[in-house]
Amino acid sequence: MYYIGIDLGGTNIAVGLVSEEGKIIAKKSVKTNSQRPFKEILKDMADCVIDLLKEQNVSLDDIVSIGIGTPGSVDSEHGILVYANNFKEKENIKMREIIQSYIDKPVYMTNDANAAALGEVVAGAAKGYKNVVVITLGTGVGGGVIINGQLYEGQYSAGAELGHIMLIHDGEQCSCGRKGCWEAYASATALIRQTKKAMEEHPDSYMNKIATLDNVSGRTAFIAAKNGDAAGQAVVDKYIQYISEGLVDIINIFRPEILIIGGGICNEGEYLLKPIREFLRKHSYGGSRHPEQKLAVAALGNDAGIIGAAFLGKKANEK
């Protein structure tokens, strides 16, 4: 038997045929075109599933369930996308019902951060662990929590919003309406803002040689720092501290068997991880009285969302 996993993104809908072992057998994708009615998006999603099955000569009878990871707030129990900022239609999309009108299979849903977290547990950097937290440093700071091998989503699937813990009281405005959330300091978006500010304050810095304010990326400050630029180094040091402070909170709350961080910034590898590990060791509750927190980088990239979504059905049957 197989599982269908769907990663609904702002740009692409990625569909995967996933084995019982969590391996992607085949993938197919179509454009999301997010600024059209959801009925059209979901019709294309269903067609993409059907096309993929045809191409792979797999019958619908061999599919256990369909799982969808989507941006936004999800009511997993009722299969509803409660709210998603980045789509034209933003509220109360009955995804399960609409997909099932095209394909008569059980449909499971969760948000994209949860799906990616579950994927890393099923087949990625957290494989074999039962209590895991996955933090994704991207446009925002996403979180996924696995407890006893199952996704923990909280009431109305509204928990695990780990980017929205407070880091700096009355600090930067966060997109969630609150001020000073971790996300407003540790996301790639925040890093770019911090880099731009430093470029304006230090016009002679190496950052201004390799980028303009229009094309700053999450790498700009890191490249400058590695080239001995003091202003770039200061941005990197502060950004790593912001990441680490939030991770200390996560450790004090969950003390997971393994903590996974993902997002493009993780390509910095040990240059990023080493100072984070030192910070966690020093500041986590109990300090060095406990063994060091296991920390690793997400291993599956975009595939995590597909595999995690696919396994929503398998996990539901294990409950």
Next chain:
Amino acid sequence: MYYIGIDLGGTNIAVGLVSEEGKIIAKKSVKTNSQRPFKEILKDMADCVIDLLKEQNVSLDDIVSIGIGTPGSVDSEHGILVYANNFKEKENIKMREIIQSYIDKPVYMTNDANAAALGEVVAGAAKGYKNVVVITLGTGVGGGVIINGQLYEGQYSAGAELGHIMLIHDGEQCSCGRKGCWEAYASATALIRQTKKAMEEHPDSYMNKIATLDNVSGRTAFIAAKNGDAAGQAVVDKYIQYISEGLVDIINIFRPEILIIGGGICNEGEYLLKPIREFLRKHSYGGSRHPEQKLAVAALGNDAGIIGAAFLGKKANEK
């Protein structure tokens, strides 16, 4: 069959005989005398259990297990008190082994905040709920997390240290070594510190009429506020904001079915709870898109720790 629950405090060891339904049949206590060797403390603990059983005409054969809630860091798996600041002997006390040398029964352990949280779920304000967070505002800010009806303790039982999430970056020194933890702002200890500071800054305030710097309590600012004192009101408003900000973090992380707060300060009732509810409604992730977070005050007082400790054995058998 019965369960023994023991609440080890800095002053008293409280032992309870607890029914299958989570009712305390009888209690007995002895002084802790925390500044003596643990061997003596644990001998008195075992004797107190045996005396209570004799008084109640209950045979050891009718006891399933013994559970202990203790201050400090606990390694539940190995039955070891890893570290406890307030005792003369502070490290690596093999509690289970020592207790079992006196009474040959299964012995379970957890820290006191976890035990109290479990007690509230078994028989108190969170009875009937499966996903619950209990926050105790006392000398520190203690946390207990129940997920799917079971205590969540994290690796090495080192999670659920909910008082040690950051509230104010680089803020007040916390006892854990970090700066700016929630506990350093929202504990009763912090409230007393905040009240003293306001009394010094506002020598004419009503607070200075009802207390001196030597005998300020957690009630001083509340009494002054209720008597129309502006300085007292400012302390109360700020303290309630500190509590609420941390609770928003807890909601964004867990979105529990019900959130319980305990500690002496909760005697303020709706005077405390109403502004907290309004704050949570406004600042929790998703705002009013989700139904209001259920919030209640702990119902069992000190009995929660006894009942929760007793049920450690019952819960372990349900796993």
